[in-house]
Amino acid sequence: MNKLIYYLLLMPISRLPLSVLYGISNGLYSTIYGVFGYRKAVVRENLTHSFPTKSEVEIREIEKSFYRHLCDIIVESIKNFTISEAASKKRMKIVNPELLERYFNEGQSVILVGGHYNNWELFALAISGQIKHTPMALYSPLKNKFWNEKITASRSKYGLHMLRIDPILKKMKTQKGEQFAVIFGSDQSPTKTQLVHFTSFLNQETAVAYGAERMAREFDIPIIAGSNIKVSRGHYKIVFKLVSDDHSKFKKGEITSAFTKHLEKDIMTAPQYWLWTHRRWKRHKSEHKTDRII
Numbered sequence: 001m002n003k004l005i006y007y008l009l010l011m012p013i014s015r016l017p018l019s020v021l022y023g024i025s026n027g028l029y030s031t032i033y034g035v036f037g038y039r040k041a042v043v044r045e046n047l048t049h050s051f052p053t054k055s056e057v058e059i060r061e062i063e064k065s066f067y068r069h070l071c072d073i074i075v076e077s078i079k080n081f082t083i084s085e086a087a088s089k090k091r092m093k094i095v096n097p098e099l100l101e102r103y104f105n106e107g108q109s110v111i112l113v114g115g116h117y118n119n120w121e122l123f124a125l126a127i128s129g130q131i132k133h134t135p136m137a138l139y140s141p142l143k144n145k146f147w148n149e150k151i152t153a154s155r156s157k158y159g160l161h162m163l164r165i166d167p168i169l170k171k172m173k174t175q176k177g178e179q180f181a182v183i184f185g186s187d188q189s190p191t192k193t194q195l196v197h198f199t200s201f202l203n204q205e206t207a208v209a210y211g212a213e214r215m216a217r218e219f220d221i222p223i224i225a226g227s228n229i230k231v232s233r234g235h236y237k238i239v240f241k242l243v244s245d246d247h248s249k250f251k252k253g254e255i256t257s258a259f260t261k262h263l264e265k266d267i268m269t270a271p272q273y274w275l276w277t278h279r280r281w282k283r284h285k286s287e288h289k290t291d292r293i294i
Helices: 002-014 018-035 040-050 056-079 085-091 098-105 120-126 145-156 165-174 211-219 254-269
Strands: 092-094 110-114 134-138 161-163 180-185 196-201 204-209 223-232 235-244
Touching (some): 002 056, 002 145, 134 165, 165 180, 211 223, 211 254
Parallel strands (some): 110 223
Antiparallel strands (some): 196 204
């Protein structure tokens, strides 16, 4: 069944022009939001807790705008299976690659942190060739082997390396002559076994995985946040901002709080572009062992 869906449905749809796909997106909105109300209770709860001063009318407007954007992301992600490298870079432009280039020229790897904001899947395709570092993204394999293979192949087809943490650490330690850009998604709810730092995020106490800061400190490399900005329908730009390149100035956890605030600022500016359907606040401080908290 998975192969039939992929080869007979998704691939033919993927080859359609985006102008047609956006017509499909409009229909998806009516179905997903209006008919089935996909995760509407989760979205509304997340929005209400994140924006306690907004009225019910304002929350509903953000909610509707989010579902319209989500449907665009769905069809754009399907398009990613067949989009050309040139088209991906045209639609996802890095505005200030010179910030990373400075560290590349100094022989340093970097850590890039971002979130599930705007089109993060297109960023995976478009980053290679726009920066000089070798991009590596931390990921957890999907349980379904078929979809894991197809989605991983799609994300990595233009140069991004999709790896788990151990292979990334091995490359960082052994391939001294190569500069890497290690990409972390900072807004996922951490597992119970992960080392975390608790900070305020969207008006809620939030556990943020400590891995990005920990790696930055271990290898003494800069940590940089990326803002994924929607320019127009199907077009985005990335603006990088330095979080820290001298970690001795910060106490443990403060760098994590800093890049979390960076993402929060983007969300506050245009909340409809964040992925509100996921249960971000599953972890609570009282549930974590003290040795797993910074």
